[in-house]
Amino acid sequence: MPSPTANTSIVITGDIREFSDFADTVNLSNVSPSNLQTRMFGGNDIVTLSNVNLGGFSNRVNGNNGSDQFTALASSQTRDFVLGGPETDIINLTNSTAGADWQNGNKGDDQITGGNQGTVRSILRGGSGNDTITINAGSTHIAVGDFGKDTYILNGAGRLVLRTDDGTEEGDSNGLVQRNAAQNASEADIVTNFTAFDKAYVPGVADSGQLIREQVGGDTYLKAQSFTNGTTGMRYIAKFNGITAAALLNFINNGQIITGDAADRALRALTPDNFLNDANLGGVFD
Numbered sequence: 001m002p003s004p005t006a007n008t009s010i011v012i013t014g015d016i017r018e019f020s021d022f023a024d025t026v027n028l029s030n031v032s033p034s035n036l037q038t039r040m041f042g043g044n045d046i047v048t049l050s051n052v053n054l055g056g057f058s059n060r061v062n063g064n065n066g067s068d069q070f071t072a073l074a075s076s077q078t079r080d081f082v083l084g085g086p087e088t089d090i091i092n093l094t095n096s097t098a099g100a101d102w103q104n105g106n107k108g109d110d111q112i113t114g115g116n117q118g119t120v121r122s123i124l125r126g127g128s129g130n131d132t133i134t135i136n137a138g139s140t141h142i143a144v145g146d147f148g149k150d151t152y153i154l155n156g157a158g159r160l161v162l163r164t165d166d167g168t169e170e171g172d173s174n175g176l177v178q179r180n181a182a183q184n185a186s187e188a189d190i191v192t193n194f195t196a197f198d199k200a201y202v203p204g205v206a207d208s209g210q211l212i213r214e215q216v217g218g219d220t221y222l223k224a225q226s227f228t229n230g231t232t233g234m235r236y237i238a239k240f241n242g243i244t245a246a247a248l249l250n251f252i253n254n255g256q257i258i259t260g261d262a263a264d265r266a267l268r269a270l271t272p273d274n275f276l277n278d279a280n281l282g283g284v285f286d
Contacts, residue, residue, distance in 0.1 A: 001018065002018050002019065002020050002021045002039075002041040002042075003018060003019055003020040004020065005020060006020050006022035006023070006024055006043075007019075007020070007022075007024050007025060007026055008020065009026075009031060009038070011036065015036055015037055016036060016037045016039065017031070017036040017037065017038045017039070018038075018039045018041065019038070019039065019040050019041060019045070020041060020043070021041045021042040021043060022042070022043045023043035023044045023045060023046075023066065024040060024043060024045045024046070024047075025045070025046045026045070026046075026047055026048070027048040027050075028047065028048065028049055028050040028059055028061070029048070029049075029050040029051055029052060029073065031050070032052075033052075033054060034049075034050035034052055034054065034058060034059055035054045035056065035057060035058050035059065035060055036060070037060050037062070038059070038060060038061045038062065039062050039064055040061065040062065040063050040064050040066070040068060040085075041064050041065060041066075042064070042065040042066050043065075043066045044066045044067045044068060044069075045063060045066055045068040045069070046068070046069045047061060047063070047068065047069065047070045047071075048071055048072070048073060049061070049070065049071070049072045049073070049076065049078065049080050049082070049093075050073075050078065051072070051073040051075075051076040051077070051078060052078070053077055053078050054078075056079065056276060057079050057080060057081040057102070057276060058078035058079060058080060059078060059080040059081065059082070060080075060081045061080075061081070061082050061083070062083045062085070063082075063083065063084045063085040063089050063106075064085045065085055065086065065087065066085065066087055067087045067088045067089060067090075067108075068084065068085065068087075068089045068090070069089070069090045069092070070082050070084075070089070070090065070091045070092070070093070071092055071093070071094075071095060072093045072094070072095040072096040072115065073095060074095045075095070075097050076093075076095055076096045076097065076098065076115075077096075077097060077098045078096070078098060079098060079100045079101055079279075080093065080096070080101045080102070080103075081101070081102045081272065082101070082102070082103050082104070083104050083106055084104065084105040084106040084107070084108065084110050084127070085106055085107065085108070086106070086107040086108055087107075087108045088108045088109050088110060088111075088129075089105055089106070089108060089110045089111075090110070090111045090112075091103045091104075091105060091110065091111070091112045091113070092111070092112075092113040093113065093114060093115045093122070094113055094114075094115065094116055094136060095115070095116075096115030096116070096117070097115060097116060097117050098115065098117060098120065099114070099115050099117040099118075099119075099120030099121060099122050099139075099141075099279075100120050100121070100122060100275075100279040101114070101115060101122040101123070102122070102123050102125075102272055102275055102276075103122060103123065103124050103125065104123075104125040104126075104127055105125065105126050105127045105129065105131050106127040106128075107127055107128050107129055108127075108128075108129045109129045109130045109131060109132075109148075110126060110127070110129060110131045110132070111131070111132050111134075112124045112125075112126065112131060112132070112133045112134070113133075113134040113135075113136065114134070114135055114136065114139055114141040115139065116136050116138060116139055117138075117139055118138065118139070118140070119140055120279065121140055121141050121142050121159065121279070121280075121285065122141045122142070123141070123142045123144070123270060123275055124141050124142065124143045124144070125143075125144045125145075125146055125270075126144065126145040126146050126147075126148065126150045127146050127147070128146060128147040128148055129147070129148045130148045130149045130150060130151075131145055131146075131148060131150045131151070132150070132151045132153065133145065133150065133151070133152050133153070134153040134155065135152075135153070135154050135155060135156040135157070135158050136155050136156050137155040137156050138156055139156035139157070140156055140157035140158070140159070141156070141157075141158065141159070142158075142159045142160075142161065142270070142285055143158050143159070143160050143161070144160075144161040144163065144270060145162075145163070145180075145189050146163060146180065147180060149182070149187050149188065149189060149190070150189045150190070151189070151190045151192065152189070152190065152191045152192060153192050153193065154191070154192060154193040154194060154195070154198055155193060157197040157198060158194075158198045158199075158200075159198070159199050159201070159266075159285045160191065160198070160199070160200040160201065161200075161201045161203065161263075161266055161267055161270065162180075162181075162189060162200055162201065162202050162222075162237050162238050163180035163181070163203060163204070163267065164180055164181040164202060164203065164204035164205060164224070164227055164229060164231050164235060164237060165180055165181075165203070165204050165229040165230070165231060166180065166181075166229075166230065166231050181204075181224075181231060181235035181236065181237050182235060182236040183233065183234075183235060183236070184236065185216075185221060185236050185239070187236070188221060188236035188237065188238055188239045189237070189238040189239070190238070190239050190241060191238050191239065191240045191241065192241045192242070193241075193242075194240050194243060194251070196254075196256070198256065199255075199256050199257075199258060199285075200238070200251075200256065200257050200258065201258045201259075201262070201263040201266040201267070201285075202222075202224075202237060202257065202258065202259050202263050203229070203259075203263040203264045203266065203267040204227045204228055204229035204231060204263075204264070205224050205226070205227060205228070205259040205260070205263070206226070206228050206259065206260055207259050207260050208252050208257065208259050210224050210225075210226045210259070211223070211224055211252060211257065211259065212224060212225070213245040213248050213249060214245070215244055215245040218242055218243075218244065219239055219240060219241050219242065219243065220239070220240050220243050220244060220245045220247075220248045221236050221237075221238070221239050221240075222236075222237045222238050222239075222240065222248065222257070223235060223236050223237060224237060228264075262284070265284050266284045266285060269281045269282065269284050269285075
């Protein structure tokens with residue numbers, strides 16, 4: 001039951017806090033404790049996360065309906081769990097200097113930016129929709145676009161998980177089916193600024209010998225037609241902007257494009273409970 005008053009919340013159980021069905025503007029530092037499961041409901045909400053470190057996930061927020069914006073206070077040292085809703089959300093934790101956050105756009109065409117820190121990785125997930133995931137310079141994060149045509153902007157060091165499983169097909173806002181690995185080149189994920197500091201994990205592909213490179217102009221598509229996860233037919237996994245086929249082959253040979261059991265383990269490791277209990281996820285992304 002949402003709060004009847006804008007910018008205020010009610011606690012409906014010992015662990016759940018609910019704001020209103022209006023467009024709330026809230027700073028969770030003013031709400032104690034901030035680590036209750038917080039639900040925003042309708043309206044285009046603007047949420048500033050608390051910088052009070054309570055251990056574990058100090059902020060646990062679900063945007064629900066509306067196009068919501070989530071930001072962190074300057075130099076925040078908290079770990080945060082932020083889940084968007086069905087519309088276009090912005091989860092920008094640039095101000096955070098701690099890392100180890102879980103940021104998931106859920107549905108919609110979301111913009112997700114990780115915190116500015118050194119080696120402590122956050123998990124940046126797009127969910128369904130055509131999402132943009134940005135890793136800032138000086139940072140290193142794990143990025144998973146999930147369903148839809150996603151764009152990865154790697155100004156820092158990325159650990160990308162380029163999913164190929166069809167699993168459950170989801171529709172976008174127009175009801176069009178979205179998949180992890182595209183049947184058409186125009187629907188493929190886009191990777192920008194991939195360098196020697198980055199790695200890409202391709203679960204569902206047995207080994208690097210199954211990968212196919214198709215150069216178009218100065219860009220190269222990574223493709224495959226044989227999968228271990230039930231996906232069938234030729235699929236476009238991602239387009240690497242500004243990377244020639246020869247350069248992409250070098251990345252593959254240098255172990256930066258990872259397939260087989262190592263890639264499958266990386267995808268399986270990406271659960272909130274695993275991440276909360278071990279932010280390093282057992283070293284599968286090292």
